Amino acid sequence: MTDPRLWRILSYGILAFAVLVLIYLVLPTLVIVPLSFSSETFLSFPPPGFSLQWYDAFAQSLDYRIAILNSVKIGLPAALFATVFGTLAALALVRGHLPGRRLLSALMIAPLILPQIVLAIGLFPIMVKLGIIGSYAGILLGHTVLAMPLVFITVAAALKSYAPTYELAAMTLGANRWNTFRFVTLPMIKPGVIVGFIFAFAFSFDELILAIFLTNPATRTVPRLLWEHLNYQMTPVIAAATVVLLVITLSMLAIAAVYARTGARKPSGAAS
């Protein structure tokens, strides 16, 4: 048969290829970091000198301040609604025995899969008719629908991770539905719910296409502001803003990871 050394070389080749792809995955985004500390106005690389002027400009910018506030004002309630609705859907579809469960589950994750431009085209006339175009309510509803699948997926996974006998035991011991949920189900799925909430918030914080159609200059979010700046004026302020946003996203991810891990470490004994 063939020389075993050949296979070893081949496996190192695969490893090297994988490492290169991982670098391709991460490196391009990091290019922004040195640029944000540039002393030049136009994009030049490597930056000729170090300065914090773009961070200063970012901090001074009223546009960014309003956009960040808008993103939080839209993202937090949207994530909250998405969490409540997504958890309800997961409870119904994982714990209940409904006819057409597969189809309903597919419908629940469909908003995540379908191109957002199609939904944006569909929501625009409806929001106009309802008179909430450009308002917080309009974009809030849109983001709730789009973020709900994320919560549905994480909570459904949490519910599938343990047998429903825990709830059965609680109800046999006389707990009503609410108490069973409050003292048994919720503690068990809490990490999934929290991770889902963070994902939903991160999603809303990043979403652009619905924001283009459903917000106005007073309610525009950070991605829409970045988008407008990218289309009309390219200064390193965008780089500074981007680095700040990256740090925010990464810290949210870190929190989510910590929660997911503590949840995985103690799946039982939470029902105290």
Add this chain to the structure above:
Amino acid sequence: MSLAMPERRLEKLSPSAARHRPWSPERGHALLLLPPLLLLVAFFVIPLADVVLQSFAGPGHPLTQYERIFTQSSTLQVLLYTFQTAATVTLCTLVLSYPVAFVVSRAKGNLLHLSLALILIPFWTSTVIRTYAWIVILQRRGVLNEMMLDWGWIERPLKLMSNGVGMQIAMIHIMLPFMVIPLLNTMRGIDGNLLRAAAVLGANPLRQFLSVYLPLSLPGVSAGSILVFISSLGFYITPALLGGQKTMVAVLIEQQASRLLDWPMASALATVLLVVTCLLFLLYERAMRFAGGGKTVGEVS
């Protein structure tokens, strides 16, 4: 429990009622579905139905818009180009992702956590930001041109942006996590003993891969490919910023709707996109069913 008693008695009494399942806390969960379902119907199903209706509503006979799409060479070209780009991006992403998923699926401990972080961080980084990074890299006075000029590889800056290649490189970069994650989910479920069994029976590593590992990883391959293909078809941000003259269908829809205010045309294009996506989504569902467990995006431990 009070609810349970009559049911149990019925079970004993009539043979037809015996087919009912015994009492369980699952009863009543169906009602919980009502609020999310209403929300989805009001702000997802109805808007999509509205898009489909609007596409027939323009002047002329109901199919005017579709006739325009499939006879005007410009729109037809955009559709073809969209499919072509989505196919290219999907294929390249698959080729790049498969070895990564394979290596990561066998990693353990801190190495596993590190590589998962490297995959998940881009997954959760805003597409606007990642596209911006590619503008910084690919533009006329961008990182790549400056570096190649410094090293004397080229004499004048190359036009890397506003053409298909730059856009595709950026799209592949953005789509990679969507391919790696489903592949990883499938590969982590493959029992290593099967490969060992194949080796004991005399298969060399290539044979082990081709007749054991590859077939077992196919559910992940199809799920990831369909997911990336769907996402690429409806991709807006990167084509709008890096695509230049050649636009993809999502950009065309946006232009028709918000710049030309040709709502029926935008709706017809969106309907085409919607129908294709729905068909592919059904395929995806089937692929995930084969993969078992019904796992989807972002569901990695």
